[in-house]
Amino acid sequence: MDDMQTIITLLTIAVVLLSVVIIALLAAVTVVLVRINHIAKNINDVTNHVAAATEWLSPVKVFATAAKAFRK
DSSP states (O other): OHHHHHHHHHHHHHHHHHHHHHHHHHHHHHHHHHHHHHHHHHHHHHHHHHHHHHHTTSHHHHHHHHHHHHHO
16 A cells, blocks of 8 residues: 555656746747747848838839928
């Protein structure tokens, strides 16, 4: 009977340790996903700015804007 209590105690400790490890891994994955989302938003902002900047490199855009400015 004493061996059975030892086995139950060891299994309980193992389950608790595994639960703590699983919770820690879930927290780590959540933190990584939040950081990746933040980086993705920054990359999206940068690409939008680059797209707007390259749009102004087009001579058509420059002359069209200048024409609009002189018409008003």
